[in-house]
Amino acid sequence: MKRKICIILTTRGNYGKTKNILKLLNQDKNVELQVVLGGMVVSEKYGRMEYLLEKMDIKVIKKVNFVVEGESLNSMVKTSGLAILEFGTVFQELNPDLVLIVADRFECLPMAMAAAYLNIRIAHLEGGEVSGSIDESVRHAITKMAHLHFPATKEAGERIIKMGEDASNVHVVGGTSMDVLNELNLSDLTEFNEYQKNFGMGPILYAKKKEYVIVIQHPVTTEYEDNLKHMKATLSAISKLDMNTFWILPNMDAGSDALNKAIRQYRESNTKKLNIHYFKSLPIEIYGPLLSNSACLIGNSSSGIRESAFLGVPSVNIGTRQKGRVRAKNVIDVNYDENEILNAIKKQILNKDIQRDFTFGDGSACEKIYNILLSFHSDIQKQITY
Numbered sequence: 258m259k260r261k262i263c264i265i266l267t268t269r270g271n272y273g274k275t276k277n278i279l280k281l282l283n284q285d286k287n288v289e290l291q292v293v294l295g296g297m298v299v300s301e302k303y304g305r306m307e308y309l310l311e312k313m314d315i316k317v318i319k320k321v322n323f324v325v326e327g328e329s330l331n332s333m334v335k336t337s338g339l340a341i342l343e344f345g346t347v348f349q350e351l352n353p354d355l356v357l358i359v360a361d362r363f364e365c366l367p368m369a370m371a372a373a374y375l376n377i378r379i380a381h382l383e384g385g386e387v388s389g390s391i392d393e394s395v396r397h398a399i400t401k402m403a404h405l406h407f408p409a410t411k412e413a414g415e416r417i418i419k420m421g422e423d424a425s426n427v428h429v430v431g432g433t434s435m436d437v438l439n440e441l442n443l444s445d446l447t448e449f450n451e452y453q454k455n456f457g458m459g460p461i462l463y464a465k466k467k468e469y470v471i472v473i474q475h476p477v478t479t480e481y482e483d484n485l486k487h488m489k490a491t492l493s494a495i496s497k498l499d500m501n502t503f504w505i506l507p508n509m510d511a512g513s514d515a516l517n518k519a520i521r522q523y524r525e526s527n528t529k530k531l532n533i534h535y536f537k538s539l540p541i542e543i544y545g546p547l548l549s550n551s552a553c554l555i556g557n558s559s560s561g562i563r564e565s566a567f568l569g570v571p572s573v574n575i576g577t578r579q580k581g582r583v584r585a586k587n588v589i590d591v592n593y594d595e596n597e598i599l600n601a602i603k604k605q606i607l608n609k610d611i612q613r614d615f616t617f618g619d620g621s622a623c624e625k626i627y628n629i630l631l632s633f634h635s636d637i638q639k640q641i642t643y
Contacts, residue, residue, distance in 0.1 A: 259289040262630060263353035265344075265368055267296030268508060270560075271359045272306050273434040273541030274382060276313075277623035278357070278630075283315050288631070291351050295321035295343070296364050297509050309540055319347050323364070328514040330481055333363055341367035348375050355380055355630065358403070361388070361396035363478070363510065369402045376637045380405040380630065382433065385413030385420075387581030388559075390510075391478045404635050407433075407626055409563070409617050410583055421641035426633075430625045431618020435567050437541050439620035443549040443568070452543050453503075459524075459534040462501045466550040469501040470602065474556035476512025477578050484512035487593040488519035491556070491575060494598035495533070496523070502533045503547060505558075553605045555598070562588060562617075569613040571605035573598065585614035 262282055264275055282290045292315055298306040299320050307317055323339040325332045348356065348371055356372045358365050360383040372379050381403035384396055400406065400417055406427045408414040414429040446464045453461055462469065474491055476484045495502055506520070507513040520535070539547065545564075548554060553571045554561045557578035565572040566585035574590050575598060584590075589605060591597040 259287055260355070260631060261289045261291060261351070261353040262355050262357065263291040263293060263348070263351055264357045265293045265295065265359075266298055266306065267294075267364055268362060269297065269306060269538035269540075270434075271298070272309055273437055273544070274359050275357070275433065276541065277436045278433065278626055279310070279315055280313060281623060281627040282630070283313070285627075285631070290315070291318045291353055292316065293319045293321060293347060293351075295340070296324055296362075300324060300509075306538075306540070318351065321347060324509060328476075328509060328511055330478065330511045333478065333511040337363060337367045340364045341371050344368050344371040345375065348372055348377055353377060355405075355633070357382065357630070358399060359383065361386075361392040361399070363391055363395055366395045366398055369399045373402045378405070378633075378635065378637065379403040380407065380633070382407045382626075383409050383413075385415075385417040386410070386583070387416075389477060389479070389577040389580040392578075393581075402639075404637075404639060405629070405633055407622070407629075409622075412583055418642075421643055423642055426635065428625065428629055430622040431615075431620070432563050432567070433618075433622045433626065434541060434564060435618040435620040436623045438545045438549075438564065438567060441542060441545045443546050446546055446550055449543050449547050452539075453534055453536075457534050457536040460531040462503070462532065462534050464501075464503070464547065464550065467552045467606075469503060469551060470495075470498070470553045470555055470606075471548060471551050472502055472504045472555045473558035473560060474516065474575065475507045475558060475578065476510045476516055477557070477576060478511045480577070481512050483593075485515040485519050487576060488516045489523075490593045490595045491598060492519060492523045493595045494602065495555070496527065496530065497595075497599055498602055500532065500552070503551075504533055504535045505539060505544075506535055506537055553602055555602060564617075566614040566616060567618070567620075569611050571608050571611055573601045573605055583616055585616050587611045587614065 325335040384400040385408040561572035
């Protein structure tokens with residue numbers, strides 16, 4: 258019988274993290290690949306992703322709408338409630354042998370709960386790490402429900418084992434998005450320069466190597482009331498930097514409305530400043546070369562910790578969202594302070610000593626994961642090891 262493996266994509270980052278796993282599973286005649294889309298990736302507001310799967314000849318089995326608009330703390334609670342209801346129905350219908358859940362998004366916890374309550378085995382990517390926001394708690398909660406673990410770093414793997422997980426089911430494989438980056442022509446910005454003519458908001462800015470910066474700043478749910486102020490500090494620093502900027506808009510976490518409000522107010526009061534182009538999202542095939550050739554990545558995305566280190570790109574990490582996560586030498590941490598942010602960016606742009614770092618993987622994770630997914634067997638009942 259075919260092994261039924263369900264992979265759920267709810268954010269733009271999920272695509273980059275699972276692309277090569279999806280490709281390998283889709284080519285295997287002994288696998289029934291069940292791809293389910295939900296959350297951000299079925300919303301035009303955040304940029305749809307289905308066309309990328311169509312290009313890979315991967316069929317989407319289900320689309321799940323569970324997002325409650327509002328981007329408030331309460332809407333996040335309601336979204337999670339709807340998610341467990343919807344995914345309970347999806348899993349009961351598809352009856353997968355294994356569900357692969359990516360990382361630490363708040364909607365991932367109800368997915369794990371639905372699978373666990375239906376006696377479906379769970380594989381988890383990128384568990385065991387430490388960070389800020391609600392992601393920190395969600396990640397570890399999923400670990401305790403998962404049967405199979407694919408942490409990105411040695412430290413994360415050790416932490417999972419300390420949480421009482423069976424060491425034989427913990428496989429340190431590295432970050433999966435590095436596999437995709439390894440396959441790209443990272444020196445060529447032609448596709449990106451064409452892409453921005455049809456996507457995003459703002460002036461068309463011709464991207465030249467090391468002559469622009471990237472900003473990705475998401476809300477911090479545990480600092481909900483301060484998100485507007487935090488974004489204004491970043492905007493002010495970028496304004497004073499006066500350098501071409503490609504800005505990827507916030508995700509759907511509680512507080513994103515405040516961040517988008519700050520951006521909207523900035524655009525309305527700076528109509529003569531024409532050096533920022535905004536995107537809802539960027540597929541990794543476009544984002545990889547853009548990041549690789551940038552002078553600096555700014556904000557609080559995990560990409561400023563992971564992919565930027567792998568590519569040797571300077572990063573300025575703002576605030577607490579990535580607090581506690583392992584860092585390479587390419588990162589400078591700053592507070593939500595305009596002058597700190599601006600000074601750190603200027604310092605990083607001039608930094609010529611940053612080298613590539615493989616703390617989060619060397620680009621060989623996906624085939625390891627694929628082989629383990631095919632051979633994995635375990636009892637549905639988990640038990641703590643101490």
